[in-house]
Amino acid sequence: MSIKENIDGILERIADVCERSGRNPDDITLIAVSKTVNADRAREAVEAGIVNLGENRVQELTDKYEKLSDTEVKWHMIGHLQKNKVKYIIDKVELIHSVESIELANEINKRAEKNNLKVNILVELNIGEEESKFGISEESVYDFVKSLEQFENINVLGIMTVAPFAEDPEEIRWVLKKMKVIFDKLSSMNIKNSNMKFLSMGMTNDFEIAIEEGANIIRIGTAVFGERTYKEEE
Secondary structure, eight states: OOHHHHHHHHHHHHHHHHHHHTOOGGGOEEEEEOTTOOHHHHHHHHHTTOOEEEESSHHHHHHHHHHTTTSOOEEEEOSOOOGGGHHHHTTTEEEEEEEOOHHHHHHHHHHHHHTTOOEEEEEEEOTTOOTTSOOBOHHHHHHHHHHGGGOTTEEEEEEEEOOOOOSSGGGGHHHHHHHHHHHHHHHHSOOTTEEEEEEEOOOTTTHHHHHHTTOSEEEESHHHHOSOOSOOOO
16 A cells, blocks of 8 residues: 555544544644655655654654755654754754653753754653663653753653553553543643643554543554665665
8 A cells, every 4th residue: 555545544543533532633643653764755645644754863854854845844753862962953843752851851951042942842751661661750750840840941742652562452551541640630730831732652553542542642653654674775
């Protein structure tokens, strides 16, 4: 199937799960994850109606940013971000999804101030407490978000997680439920620089169940572009 057909199929599935859940599909932001996908194929997705593209690596994001500069695409940094690479994307991204340390937040704030910007971020959680994944714990998140009040050039717009992989998505529903509880609690707290708009969770294997549990940003790679070869060339 073509990329356009894949996207159309995902949009149909989003509409179906929203109908079952009593939600509006217009409230769901679909980010096509274009990591390892060359710029031409990423452009195909944009031409098929994708507005938001997500990248895991800074170099790939900056390369495709230039090659797709004639489009209206919005870029998202969804992978682990090293402090020394913040400067390369600070003026290019709509949203940084993966903030999980004060040191990184400080660097983002410093670079944002230098560029006269307010940068939108999500706080990344590791609810499954997997050693292979980044993110802060449930126990730490409230104090962490509170600590971000000191940064005048950061807007905290929500939280994000990568749930553990499971063949049966029902096995990780508890993670998604817990994220919604945390999201709602943070939303009720009066924290400066914090406006809980986005709950980012759900990927190819589990996006439907994530929507059922309250996600309004989903990050889909394989279902859009097919299985990755990790050898694609620009």
